[in-house]
Structures are given as structure tokens and as C-alpha cells.
Amino acid sequence: MADFLIGFGLPGWLAWLIAALVAAVLILNIIAGGALAFIWAERKIAARIQDRLGPTRTGGRFGWLQSLADGIKLLAKEDLMPDGADGLLFRLAPYVSFCASFCAFIALPFAFDVVGQRLNVGVFFVVAVLGLEVFGVILAGYASASKWSLFGAMREAAQVVSYEVPLGMCVVVPVMLAGTMDLVTIGEKQAGWFTSWYLFHDPFTFVIFWIYVTCAVASVNRAPFDLAEAESELVAGFHTEYSGLRWSFFFMAEYGSMFLVSALAAVLFLGGWNGPIPLATLAGLSEGTGDSAAYFVRLLGLANLIGKATLGVLFMMWIRWTLPRLRIDQVMTTCLKYCTPIAAVMFAGAMLWQLLLPAGLFPGWRRPAGEIREGWLEGPGGSAVGHGASVGAVAPTGDGVLATRSPR
């Protein structure tokens, strides 16, 4: 984009600045606009599950404008701070939460190559930054000078740090299958029909996807894992003392994180921006067909990814309003006694599957399209080895590594 602006005669630094600002504003809008839409959806879904109607008046029959009205109400609220609070930390905490949620979006691809900053270690970056959101919660809990807030914050710390372990294990499996931590490459390797999604790669990845879902729900603090704001015990948990706009920053961060982990699930397991049916490919369009075709393909990919991520968020809402809240010891048991061992076993299983059945159960059934390693699997003639025998070799047992060595 910066190159495009330079083409208009803008100086380089200005072009880079504008390009960066455009990306930042787009991401910000996805978080803020997404939060508006999701809050409305949450109200409607909660109401329907509880056999109510939900918002029906504001802005028409379905209450479309309810979130906007909520926003105006929050803006108009008085900004309260307890007497004993640590003023600086109290004011800072919502922004810390929001910034962590925002930063993780930088490395998230929305379609092929439509990404704020394509990082070679995208998965790692997103998981690392996502874990930082808890800082805001702990600060809020501490600075509020309220025991409810403090208890909520400490619960959150325990929960998030524990669930990072199985979450990391789940995330490693697609990384292993793709041979890279680059989110764009991982998404691109699942191109084709939905059978080439990593969800359907083998039974182990299918199981580990559901572990990922559990851990993702826990790591973004949604019910049934919302111990940090358990209103039946802790009034409102870590945000007991917050009101108005500061409070809403926590919620924007929460909905942003929900969208983020859903989009990450989509990229890692559900084919990313590749739809279940490769419509663009069937229509003969591809990135290389031409500029307008490339735009169309990316637009389609964008719609696909956002659709999948939205479905993920709706799934989390469904879970939230269906299951009762766990106790803190149950939360820990779920993590340590179930999620972590299952994830470890599935990780080992997926590895063995790659070694023993590299071509899948039915050779030729799945498209081996993307299963080419990044860089190091170059064959002797410069052509990539990856189709056929060494498809998806995990360990350096495939021919490809030998091929890199032998010609030298």
C-alpha cells in the first residue's frame, strides 16, 4: 500500500505513515464495530435461550441500535474511582487490556496476505500477546482497593496462566503440520475443499480442536470459565469498581479477544480464508489471474474468515448461556487433569500419524496441495519435494532434507 501511495508522488515516510494508520484504523474498527454487533447478538441470543425476546424497541423491531444506545449511556455515566484506589494504575488498567487485545490483531491475517504485519512467527506472537491481556485485569483488581476485585484478579491470573499450557500445545499441532509458524502460510496450506482443513487432517487434530476451543474460552474468560467476574460470589469481580467508558474498554477488549481466538481457530484448524468449497478456484479465479481477480479472491477470503470467526464468537455465546459456571477447583481440574494430558497425547498422536500415515488413510483422497515446507524442502532441481511420498513428513526423515544436503 505504501508503494501505491509513493506512486502518487507522496514522500516515502508519509506513505509509510498513512499505510500504517490505515491498517491500524481498520483493526480498531474491527474490534470496536465487532463489539457493537456482538453485544447486540449476545443480548438476542441470551434472550432467546432464556425464552425471552431481548431488545425489541431501540432502532426497529429487532433492537438493532441497542448497542449504540448502550454506548451513549456509558459515555454519559459518571466516571467513578474509589477513595483508596491507586489512581494511576486504576486509570491505566483498561487501556492495558485493550492494547494487548489490539496488538494481537496486528499479526492476524484476514485473507491471503491481508495482514497488518506478516510475521514469520505469527502464531507465537498472537499467543504471547494474548496472554498479556491479563495484566490489565490484575492491575484493575489490585488498583480498585476492593477485595472482590482482588479475588477476581487473582482467579484470572491463575486461570489464564494455567490455560496457556494446553492452549500452547493445541496451537503447536497445526504449526507442526504446516512446518511453519507463519499464519499466512498455515492458512494457505489448507487451500482446497474442506477436507484439507487441519480439523479433518486426522482424528487427533479433530480432538485437539475441541481442546483448543475449551482452552480458548477459558483464556478469554467467558462463561463457564468467567470466575474472574463471578457475579454470584464476587459482585462483578475485577471490574466491580469500574463504570462508564473505562468499564466498556474492558468489554471491548473481551469481545476483541473472543474474535481473535475464533479467527485464530479458523486460521489454524478451519482453513482460514479458504471456504469449504473452493468457489474461486472452481470459477477459474486465482491470485495470479489478474489484479481484479486477486482483489475478488481476497475479498471472498475476507468474508470467509470473518464469517468463520463470527460463528466462533456465536458458539462461545451459545456455550455461555447454556452451561453453568464452574468452581475454581473445577476450572483447575479441567485444565490440569483433562485438557493438558489430552492435548499432550493428541500432540504425540498427530506426530505419529504424520510419521506412519503421511498420506492419510486414503492416498490421493486429500489434496496434498499445500504440504510443501517453507524453504528447506527444496529438491535437487529446485522443485519442491512434498507431493507423493514425503507429504507432510514431520521429522527430518523425508527425502527433502537429504535432498538439501546431498547436492552439496
Added chain:
Amino acid sequence: MTGGLAMGTFDVGSTMMLDTLLPMAAAGQWPPLALPSGAFALAAVNWHSVLFLLFAALTCGFAVAVVAADNVVRMALYLVFSLGSAAGLFFLAGAEFIGAMQLMIYVGGTLVLLVFGVMLTAQAPFVSIKPSSSDRTLAAVAGASLLALLLTAVFSVDAWRGPGAGVVPAPSATPLGMALVGVRVDDAPAGSPVTGRSGYMLPFEIVSVHLLVVLVGAAYLARAKRRKTPRAIDAVASSEPLDRVAAQVRAPGSPSQAPGAANRTAGGSSSALVGGGR
């Protein structure tokens, strides 16, 4: 939109601003993307250096703030910002893997520090820490001598004095991972058969086993002790969630701590907090 929304990578111009003062800048590897020359209207300003200076100033400023603050939780927060800015420096230098590592290990590990800070300051005596003036003097002398030593060492390396590295392609994490499992794809000398000994398989395995031992040891030390004749009060104490907090919190983040010492701190402070909460 062939570059997507790629942003944030800047050219290293031929004139490095303040390059003798910034040895780290030259030691880093630069992003490969080069702007067309002549596109700079403000050619005198090297924006890479400006960003470097910004992040470096943030890192140093928050590091000073850690020392100057007298509240443990604020200290931990400033440390988070300082370490985060250092991660920004790594990303600026194109070392993405190290940057993400910095975020994961150091910034994430500081979370544990923050939790301990919260646990400690829930009790009155630790809310504010004010060192005596002799302590301050001693610390200043020790810090200044260490800084002088480091600066001398850094400036004595000629290769770090200028932008000698030039434009280097952004390194990928894949060769690193391959090297850890014993295959050096980056360093295979021409004509020589590369054997399995060339990589870092053995150190990797040793470190992994060591970490596993630390994890098992931490779990052993942190588990609820079973008595032969259980007393009711112990049953209550061992089911206290905050004990689990302390046990959980330090396991993944900072494996290099001495497990026994950290665990004792955790147990003591959590029970203090619970006592204070009641």
C-alpha cells in the same frame, strides 16, 4: 495490494544517525524491504533510527522508573513496559522470533512478579518500599560501575560501531527449529557431508529434560501434603484456591527460578493474603 497492508519496515539509509552512540542498532539485522531511493523528502532523517531511539528511550525510561518507584506493583508494571519496549526493539531489528520470545518469556514472566507483588502488598508493611540513602548510594555505585564496564566492552568492538551489517534478509524461524532437531540447513559447508552432530539436538534435549524435572519438582513441592490424621483446618487450607494460584502461576513462565525458594515465597504470601482477606 500486492504487499497487503504490510507496514512498519523501513530502509536503512546510508547515513546512520548517531551510529557511534547506538552500537545495538548496528548489531541488529535490518528489515529487508528497501524503499526506492529518492523517495525520502526528509532524506536527512532516518526513520528507522528515530523509531529505534523512541523504543530505546522507552526501554531506558521505564527501567529508571522501576528503580525510582516505591510500590511493588507499579515497579512490576514499569518492568513490563520496559521489557515490552525491548521486544519492540527486537521487532524493529527484524528479529521476530526473539521479539516474540521476549514477549512470551520476559513480559509474561513478569506477570508472576506482578502476582507476587499483589500478594505482598495486600498486607500493609510492604505497600511501599523506601530504601535508605546508603542503600541508594551503594546501588548507584554498583550500577554505574557495571554500566561503565558494559559500555567499555561494547565500544571496544569495532564491528558494532557503524551500520556494517547492511541489509540482511529477515531470518526465518525455520532454520532455528531445524537446527534444534539436529539439521543445520543454514550452515552446511559446501562439499562436506553434514552429519547429525552439526545441530543442537543434544543441548535441546538436555534443556528439555531439565525443564521437565523442574516442572515435576514444582508440582511435587506445591501439592497438598497429606497427613495421616487429617485435621479439618488443613483440609480447608489445602482447598484454598490461592494456594493453587501460587503453584500454577510460576510453573510455565519462569522455569529458571529455584523452585524451592519461589514456592516457599508463594505459599507464605498466599496464606497471608487469605488471612488478610478474611
